[in-house]
Amino acid sequence: MEVFKTIKSLQQTLSHKVGKSTLGLVPTMGALHEGHLSIVKRAKEENDLVIVSIFVNPTQFDKKEDLVNYPSTLQADLEALESTGCDFVFVPSAEEVYQGNLSADSFDFGGLDKVMEGKFRLDHFDGVATIVKKLFLITRPNKAYFGEKDYQ
Numbered sequence: 001m002e003v004f005k006t007i008k009s010l011q012q013t014l015s016h017k018v019g020k021s022t023l024g025l026v027p028t029m030g031a032l033h034e035g036h037l038s039i040v041k042r043a044k045e046e047n048d049l050v051i052v053s054i055f056v057n058p059t060q061f062d063k064k065e066d067l068v069n070y071p072s073t074l075q076a077d078l079e080a081l082e083s084t085g086c087d088f089v090f091v092p093s094a095e096e097v098y099q100g101n102l103s104a105d106s107f108d109f110g111g112l113d114k115v116m117e118g119k120f121r122l123d124h125f126d127g128v129a130t131i132v133k134k135l136f137l138i139t140r141p142n143k144a145y146f147g148e149k150d151y152q
Contacts, residue, residue, distance in 0.1 A: 001082050003089045007097075007138050010090055014051075014139065017087075021048035025141035027132060030054040031071040032080050035147055040084040043145045051088040052081055053135055058094050059104040060127030090139070097134055104130040 004010035014023070024043035028036055032054075043050045054077055061067040074091065081089055094102060104126040112118065113125040136144070 001078075001086050001089060003078065003091060005091055005093070005096065007092065010088070011138065013088070018049060022142040023047060023139065024050045025135060025139050025144045026050065026052045027135050027144065027146070028052060028054055029056045029070065030077050031073050032077045037080055037084055039145045039147055040081065040086055043143070044085045047143060049087045050085070051090060051139055051141070052086050053090040053092075053139075055090070055092055055097065055131065055135075057097075057127055057131040058102060059098075059130055060121075060124050062122045062124065090135075097131070105133065 002013060004013065024047035026036070026040050026043050040050060040052055054074065056067065056070050056072070058067055061070075078089060104123060107113075107126055107129045109118075109125055109129075118125050132144075
């Protein structure tokens with residue numbers, strides 16, 4: 001399992017190793033549990049290679065204290081991912097991902113962003129959609145895998 005902190009090093013490796021292989025992406029914010037690991041295992045069954053991102057995205061938090069208090073268990077997460085057969089892990093900093101422009105794009109969710117969590121967390125879904133878009137552009141996966149909590 002290879003761990004990357006920069007977009008450039010990740011993309012260089014992916015360009016050499018993916019080729020005609022299929023790549024599955026499992027975006028996470030870390031603090032992994034058995035649910036996450038089952039998704040990684042499924043991605044591994046359905047793809048030649050799997051990349052897991054661990055990134056606590058600041059643009060999806062409307063309260064700074066929630067961001068600051070979000071659990072960080074990187075070493076345990078890496079050990080757990082190793083046991084799943086995960087191929088790559090991307091653990092960038094906010095600076096690396098946002099390149100000095102720490103802001104979310106604006107999306108039209110047709111009102112879906114005003115229900116469930118969106119009703120209580122201003123601009124939450126813009127932040128989530130922004131990071132998912134960025135991760136897709138960085139990794140170029142064939143498939144992406146999300147948990148049931150990500151349904152909304």
